[in-house]
Amino acid sequence: MSHERIHRFLAEHRPPTPCLVVDTEEVTARVREFASGLPHARLRYAVKANPEPAVLRAVLAAGGGFDVASPAEVTACLDAGAAPEVLSYGSTIKKPADIAFAFGCGVREFTTDAASDVDHLAEHAPGSAVSVRVLVDAPASATPFGRKFGCAPGEAVALLTKAAELGLDPAGLAFHVGSQQLDVTAWEAGISTTAKLFAELAAAGIKPRWLNIGGGFGHSYRESAPPLSAYFAAVRGALDAYFPDSAPELVLEPGRAIVAGAGLIRTEVVLVAWRGEHRWVYLDIGRYNGLAETENEAIHYRLDAAGERGPVVLAGPTCDGDDVLYQHTPCELPLALAPGDRLDILDAGAYTASYSSVSFNGIEPLRTYCLD
Structure with missing residues (x-):
């Protein structure tokens, strides 16, 4: 990837070190690459990867939305010009006050993985769309999440049922295969697991509309990562295999692959x-x-x-x-x-x-x- 513009900036301005210089043209190009490879997916850039206002504006201009995890990230995205409709509060660990703040700003999509959090969402974000994050087995990634996030698959049905009973919209299921995941087949286990849960939920009268497969798409550092096209092909193949009749709407939360x-x-x-x-x-x-x-x-x-x-x-x-x-x-x-x-x-x-x-x-x- 060429850094000609960055080197020109450094030569002309000689800023004090250390400093990070970001070329937002590359950010725009990566968002568009995702849109081309998975054209029917909603992209929600993981703001935590780099929350610079110019980066957020570049994502937005290319048609992306945002995965936010705090009131500060909500504010940053809105200040960058995003409508609250393109924000998804992806963190499962949040205070009631954080939920109320996001809801007050117009955010209507939240992810959860615990019964107490569902209670907080029902109280402070009534009627909002809720996704339940499921813990799935996946190949090791460079920076794995361990067991910090996600409920057992058997709990997901109960949590979405509870959400519906409390007046929330049981809109989706979610999973994440770990950051800097270099195995393109890693998403298959999550798609397989959630396909079974979609069937169980349908039998119980609950019909989620989307599947959030998280981020984790690798970037080449000293070790080469597969090209994004290989990840896209693997995801499409798994969706075809496990949702042969009609796949749910796909949601993505890349961060590293967009801005690294x-x-x-x-x-x-x-x-x-x-x-x-x-x-x-x-x-x-x-x-x-x-x-x-x-x-x-x-x-x-x-x-x-x-x-x-x-x-x-x-x-x-x-x-x-x-x-x-x-x-x-x-x-x-x-x-x-x-x-x-x-x-x-x-x-x-x-x-x-x-x-x-x-x-x-x-x-x-x-x-x-x-x-x-």
Whole structure:
């Protein structure tokens, strides 16, 4: 993916490092790629991946909507020009006050996975459309959710039935296969499971209208991810197999796949030191100000720098011992690298600035520039 516009911006403006630069033309292109590959699906961009106003405007201009998880994200999307009808409150963990705020702003779609949350929705978002998130077995992803979200399949029927009894609209079922999912067949288990639940619900007189298959579509970092077309083909195949007569409306919640490739982080080398037999390189960005996804070395970013390379241990700038980016993952940087040199971290548009801390060690959150 070309970063010509980003490099031109960096050359002309030379912003202080570290900084993230996002080309919103790439965001628009990815939203349109989803619309082309799954043309009958509703896309709800996961705002948490990158909530920059210019990113939200680009998603909206390309025809997408938003998956929100807090009052602040609701407000951000509305401020970007979104109508409340294109917002879906996808978090299953929310206070009654959060529900009431979203409902007061016009949001009418919510996801749930617990009986107490259904009670809160009935009280504070009466008549709203509700999807029940189901926990499904899926191949391991780079950043799995474990068992934090989703009810057992057997509970889903009871929860949607309860929602209907309380005056809510039992509109759908939902599942998620984990973030950065590199197995394109991962969605089959969820589609198979929910197809059976659709049949059970129909027998009970409840007819959900949509299936939310979440996000998780992979992006190529140092390891290649399948092309989006492969994910789309696998999803279409599973829908044809398990909903042979009439598939429900499809809802998608991609985040990483929309914005990761649109962003580049420029960082500066702070220190180069030998620790025994290992060359350590310390950057002015680390786990607490933008590279949180290097925890457990889960995401392996590509580093762009010229010159003959050799192995390094890569670390961030803070005085926290856990602020080490790559100690076990092979990482190579130029042998001549010295303090003050600049590096570019590629494919860094997702889950970087939105993860950075407020001021750990007094370091400000990752500064972001968007090219409209």
